[in-house]
Amino acid sequence: xxxxxxxxxxxxxxxxxxxxxxxxxxxxxxxxxxxxxxxxxxxxxxxxxxxxxxxxxxxxxxxxxxxxxxxxxxxxxxxxxxxxxxxxxxxxxxxxxxxxxxxxxxxxxxxxxxxxxxxxxxxxxxxxxxxxxxxxxxxxxxxxxxxx
Amino acid sequence: xxxxxxxxxxxxxxxxxxxxxxxxxxxxxxxxxxxxxxxxxxxxxxxxxxxxxxxxxxxxxxxxxxxxxxxxxxxxxxxxxxxxxxxxxxxxxxxxxxxxxxxxxxxxxxxxxxxxxxxxxxxxxxxxxxxxxxxxxxxxxxxxxxxxxxxxxxxxxxxxxxxxxxxxxxxxxxxxxxxxxxxxxxxxxxxxxxxxxxxxxxxxxxxxxxxxxxxxxxxxxxxxxxxxxxxxxxxxxxxxxxxxxxxxxxxxxxxxxxxxxxxxxxxxxxxxxxxxxxxxxxxxxxxxxxxxxxxxxxxxxxxxx
Numbered sequence: 507x508x509x510x511x512x513x514x515x516x517x518x519x520x521x522x523x524x525x526x527x528x529x530x531x532x533x534x535x536x537x538x539x540x541x542x543x544x545x546x547x548x549x550x551x552x553x554x555x556x557x558x559x560x561x562x563x564x565x566x567x568x569x570x571x572x573x574x575x576x577x578x579x580x581x582x583x584x585x586x587x588x589x590x591x592x593x594x595x596x597x598x599x600x601x602x603x604x605x606x607x608x609x610x611x612x613x614x615x616x617x618x619x620x621x622x623x624x625x626x627x628x629x630x631x632x633x634x635x636x637x638x639x640x641x642x643x644x645x646x647x648x649x650x651x652x653x654x
Numbered sequence: 655x656x657x658x659x660x661x662x663x664x665x666x667x668x669x670x671x672x673x674x675x676x677x678x679x680x681x682x683x684x685x686x687x688x689x690x691x692x693x694x695x696x697x698x699x700x701x702x703x704x705x706x707x708x709x710x711x712x713x714x715x716x717x718x719x720x721x722x723x724x725x726x727x728x729x730x731x732x733x734x735x736x737x738x739x740x741x742x743x744x745x746x747x748x749x750x751x752x753x754x755x756x757x758x759x760x761x762x763x764x765x766x767x768x769x770x771x772x773x774x775x776x777x778x779x780x781x782x783x784x785x786x787x788x789x790x791x792x793x794x795x796x797x798x799x800x801x802x803x804x805x806x807x808x809x810x811x812x813x814x815x816x817x818x819x820x821x822x823x824x825x826x827x828x829x830x831x832x833x834x835x836x837x838x839x840x841x842x843x844x845x846x847x848x849x850x851x852x853x854x855x856x857x858x859x860x861x862x863x864x865x866x867x868x869x870x871x872x873x874x875x876x877x878x879x880x881x882x883x884x885x886x887x888x889x890x891x892x893x894x895x896x897x898x899x900x901x902x903x904x905x906x907x908x909x910x911x912x913x914x915x916x917x918x919x920x921x922x923x924x925x926x927x928x929x930x931x932x933x934x935x936x937x938x939x940x941x942x943x944x945x946x947x948x949x950x951x952x953x954x955x956x957x958x959x
Contacts, residue, residue, distance in 0.1 A: 515698075515702070517698045517699040517702055518699060518798075519696060519699050519798040519801070519894070519895060519898055520692070520695060520696065520699075520797070520798050521695040521696075522695055522697075522698045522699070535878055536878065536879065537878055537879070547876050548875045548876065549875060549876045549877070549878070550706065550709075550710060550875050550876075550877060550878075550881070550884060551877070551878035551879070551884070552878070552879065552884060552887060575703075575706060575884070575887075575888065575891075577702075577706050577709075584702055584706070586699060586702055586703055586706065
């Protein structure tokens, strides 16, 4: 019989985010989103920027995750994220301000500029936060992310 | 001979100083608590990244990375961690003395330094030592991006062959009363240290270590990308985590040192106040006695005449 649960750990350099027994995890791999169910084969991958979610019973929790690594071991998932925030913790106003700043930066800089890359990263981060907040049902976050 | 008024002024001034040192002690205590929390929160990530790095390394046929490359140590980079503000007892003096000692040992080699903290920067400028970088206002609130910045600079210098080895001098937080000076090698990274660094942790971890060691042998990974590539990205991350840990240790040690120093200063001020009050009372009594004598002798003179 396959195992039913996964032990999920999320850590960032600055803090221990979460330890939870869950039934499934979805997270943004570098090469695209991946879903992890109990009994998943061991895996080591880099993380991209996006939304991480896990299911525990009938509850689904959303997190914004920004780069890092994920290791899947039998019955265990370890997320080593550069930054990770629970949807409810995300400062929507701040993310939106960052999004606007990045947009105007990208509009004025040329594509080859190093600043353009930085702005584009900032844009991705802000979008990831807004999307996670929207999925997590945080008020005021949905309208922006649905446009993208 | 100081007058009564002089004493009053002096006592008031010492009292003011005492209030300040007492306030600084409490501020340092609060900052120390935050720094300790920082150390505590940073541990799980450090532990996991070490483990992941170790397991990734075993799957790479030949672990190669510019940060692992060994060269004869001719050009050395020294990272010196000091505080931005003084009044922390011997905190900065100790680090700088150790740094100076080490620089003397390395005479004849090309040595550059990176100073974290204003005190270090000032000391290096004064002594005209070669500074390759300076970072200020880190210790009040250590964030991971500080470690990222410093680590990026160091890794760049190392990869470009500007330096052959990188060391760090810092105060390690042992307890509130004790800071221990440490001199550690940051680069080249020693692949052995990934495996052993975890061993310093508590005894409870040894079981999980054994477990993960068993896992390592049985588990065959799926890789989304070549293991070499993941390994190449993990190595700098590890350096950042190490530097982050050192920054946090040094910050905790600094606040502890300042707290102890300010506690001592508050006690000393209290003793000084007691002494001064005693002296003041003695003078006050002397003057009262003098006045009584004057009155008595004046009255005696009036009576006799």
